[in-house]
Each structure stands twice: as C-alpha cells, then as structure tokens.
Amino acid sequence: MRKPVIELEDIGKTFQVAERTAGLASAVKSLFNRKHREVEALKDISFSIGEGEIVGYIGPNGAGKSTTIKVMSGILVPDKGTCTVMGFTPWRDRSQYVEHIGVVFGQRSQLWWDVPVIDSFELLRDIYRIPEPIYRDNLTMLTAMLALDDILGVPVRQLSLGQRMRCEIAASLLHNPKLLFLDEPTIGLDAVSKIAVRKFIKRINKERGVTVILTTHDMSDIEALADRILMIGKGTLLYDGTLPELKARFGSGRTLTVDYREHTEPIELPGASRLSWTPERAVYAFDAERIKLADLIAPLSQQVELLDIAVDEKGIDEIIVQLYEEHQI
Numbered sequence: 001m002r003k004p005v006i007e008l009e010d011i012g013k014t015f016q017v018a019e020r021t022a023g024l025a026s027a028v029k030s031l032f033n034r035k036h037r038e039v040e041a042l043k044d045i046s047f048s049i050g051e052g053e054i055v056g057y058i059g060p061n062g063a064g065k066s067t068t069i070k071v072m073s074g075i076l077v078p079d080k081g082t083c084t085v086m087g088f089t090p091w092r093d094r095s096q097y098v099e100h101i102g103v104v105f106g107q108r109s110q111l112w113w114d115v116p117v118i119d120s121f122e123l124l125r126d127i128y129r130i131p132e133p134i135y136r137d138n139l140t141m142l143t144a145m146l147a148l149d150d151i152l153g154v155p156v157r158q159l160s161l162g163q164r165m166r167c168e169i170a171a172s173l174l175h176n177p178k179l180l181f182l183d184e185p186t187i188g189l190d191a192v193s194k195i196a197v198r199k200f201i202k203r204i205n206k207e208r209g210v211t212v213i214l215t216t217h218d219m220s221d222i223e224a225l226a227d228r229i230l231m232i233g234k235g236t237l238l239y240d241g242t243l244p245e246l247k248a249r250f251g252s253g254r255t256l257t258v259d260y261r262e263h264t265e266p267i268e269l270p271g272a273s274r275l276s277w278t279p280e281r282a283v284y285a286f287d288a289e290r291i292k293l294a295d296l297i298a299p300l301s302q303q304v305e306l307l308d309i310a311v312d313e314k315g316i317d318e319i320i321v322q323l324y325e326e327h328q329i
Contacts, residue, residue, distance in 0.1 A: 002050025005179060005211050006072060011081035013042040013067055041067040042078070043235040054205055054212040056226030058219075060324065064235040065215050069181055072213070073103060086178060099128065102172030102180045109164070110171055111156045117167050118152040121174060128175040135174065142170040145200055162193030169200065173210075180204075183215045198224045219316040231323065238327050243316070250322050252289040253314040256296060258282050260304035267303055269296050 016036040041064050049055055059065050070076040071083055074090030074097055083090060088097040103110075111120040125135045143149055146166040151159060159167065165185060172180060182201070186194045202225060204210050214225060222229065222243065229246060231239040239246065256272065259281050266277040271291035272284040286296060293311060300306065 002052060004048045005051045005086055006049040007084045008072070009046045009082045011042050011045040011068070011071060011078045011083060012040070013071065013076065013078045015039050015041055041235050044081070045232070045237055047230055047237060047240055049211065049213070052205065052209045052211055054201070054214065054225050054227050056222040056229045057213055057215045057232070058222060058229060058320070059232040063232045065232060068232065069183065069213070069215060073101060073181060074098065099175065100178050102175070102177035104168050104172045104181070104185050105183045109156065109168065111164070111167060113157050114155055116153045116155055117148070120156065121171060124171055124174055130175050134176065138174050138176065142173060145203065146170050162189050165189060165193065165197060169197065173204065177210065179211045179213070181213050184217070185214070186216070186218060186221055201225055219320065223316055233324060233327055239323060246319060250319045251314045252287050254286055254288045255312045256284045256286060256293070257310040257312070258300060258306065259308040260306050263304045267300060269299060272296055
C-alpha cells in the first residue's frame with residue numbers, strides 16, 4: 001500500500017447562509033432582522049490518498065468539492081474532524097505547508113495580468129524563495145515540457161486560454177511541490193490543448209511522483225488521468241474506487257443499433273427494450289449481464305436482412321448520473 005499523503009477523518013463543515021424573501025420591504029427588513037439557515041457542506045468525510053496517486057474528486061455543483069479542497073489546502077478550518085497532509089495540519093501549519101503544494105484553479109489566475117509571463121514566474125520565485133539553481137532547472141524543464149518558449153515574453157492578458165492554462169500549471173510547479181490540486185484545469189480548452197495538458201499531468205506524476213487531486217466536471221479528464229475516483233454528493237462521500245470498478249457496478253447497460261433492409265413492422269426482442277424504430281433502423285437497450293448479444297441478433301436475422309450492427313457501452317457520464325440518482329442527489 002502506498003504511503004498516505006492525505007488523511008481526512010470525520011471532517012465536517014457547516015456554513016450560515018443569509019436568506020430573505022423577494023421584494024423591497026423584505027430587503028429593508030433584512031437590514032435590521034437578518035435570518036440565517038445552516039448548510040452542512042461536509043458530513044463526516046473520511047478518506048486517505050497515497051503518495052503518487054492521481055485521484056479524481058467529482059460531484060455535482062454544491063456537493064462539497066470546493067469546501068474539501070479548501071480544507072485540504074488550508075484555506076478553511078473545519079468544524080470537526082482531523083486532516084493531515086504530508087504530516088501538516090493545513091490551517092495550522094499554513095506557512096510551512098504551502099511550500100509543498102501547488103494549486104491551479106481553471107477560472108482564477110495566479111499570474112499577473114498585465115506583465116509578461118516570465119515576470120510572474122520571477123515574482124513567484126521570490127514569494128516561494130526558490131533557490132536560483134532549482135528555479136532555473138525547473139523553468140527549463142517546464143518550458144520544454146509545456147512548450148512555453150514563444151510565450152514567456154507575452155503579457156498574460158494576450159494569451160489564449162490554452163496558453164494561459166499551460167502557464168498556470170508551470171507556475172504551480174516552479175517550487176517543486178509534492179502535491180498538486182487541479183480545479184477544472186481543462187475548462188474551455190480545445191481538444192489539442194486538453195490533450196497537451198493531460199499528457200503533462202501524467203508525465204509529471206510518473207517522472208516526479210507528484211500526487212494529483214483533480215476536481216472536474218469533464219469526465220473525459222477523469223477517464224484519461226485518474227487512477228481512482230472519490231465521488232461526493234450533498235456533503236457525503238458516495239463512492240471511493242477505480243473507474244473500472246464503477247463501470248462494472250453500473251456499466252452493464254448497452255445500446256444495440258441495427259440497420260436492415262426496409263421492414264414495415266417494428267420488431268420486439270425479448271430481454272431488450274426498443275428505444276426507437278424506423279423502417280430501416282431500430283435501436284434497443286439491454287443489460288449485458290442478463291442477456292447475450294447473440295441471443296438478440298439471432299431472432300433479428302430471422303426476420304430482417306441485416307446491413308449493419310453497432311453496440312455502444314453506457315458512457316461514464318450516464319454511469320455518474322445513475323449513481324447520483326441512486327443516492328437521490
């Protein structure tokens with residue numbers, strides 16, 4: 001078993017949210033008599049993450065993902081429970097702790113908007129007090145791996161989103177962190193930029209052993225990168241396991257699409273439900289654990305002249321939605 005880098009036990013966090021009814025009178029009244037309700041963002045969250053893992057931390061909006069990340073990065077103090085990261089308590093040992101982590105937020109920048117990228121890197125070198133030889137080695141390595149040569153002298157505001165995200169990732173790794181928090185790192189990126197960012201994340205994980213916590217709504221990022229998935233909903237941990245395990249649990253559903261010579265009547269198949277039908281094409285849904293594909297094709301071939309057959313597995317997005325529905329999220 002890998003050495004634990006992050007250990008959370010029974011973490012809980014509750015926020016007070018102001019509320020009032022609509023209208024001017026209610027707005028004036030709330031100035032003198034404000035009402036609040038409590039929202040339990042995290043409910044006894046417990047998990048452990050090993051050294052060198054890439055973990056996808058997923059869940060719907062408002063599930064508690066950002067709150068958990070803020071606790072682990074030392075921004076928020078939980079109401080109860082314990083959190084240890086690399087031997088530190090993040091909110092107590094913040095000044096020493098931040099030297100060992102990198103954070104990338106897809107919708108927030110740690111780069112200065114109006115100055116060239118290299119100037120931001122130099123400022124970060126001073127903030128983290130990175131020794132000059134280490135800084136130069138890391139800058140050379142990151143520039144080569146993320147193809148930054150042509151944009152280091154360009155002001156951040158003039159970069160495309162894909163270029164800026166590559167620079168954000170480089171900035172988060174200049175000080176040799178052992179742990180990297182990535183929040184929506186590929187949001188809004190084109191396919192080429194997404195692939196480049198994913199390749200780099202996998203490479204830095206493999207070559208430098210950086211532990212990666214990935215928070216995203218893009219399930220293709222999860223499929224491409226994550227060794228393990230933590231799924232949260234309404235402040236509660238719903239699933240902790242691998243993607244293949246999740247697919248094995250919920251992913252036995254298949255879609256069968258059949259093209260054939262024109263046939264005037266819909267064909268019913270025992271063990272499958274018909275999703276759509278035309279005189280030239282029919283689409284069926286079936287459970288691969290309960291019925292074999294051959295047992296569906298045989299009766300079809302006896303009634304129509306088959307031209308083409310396609311079988312599609314249930315997508316990861318559908319599986320995630322199914323798990324949410326199971327827990328009434």
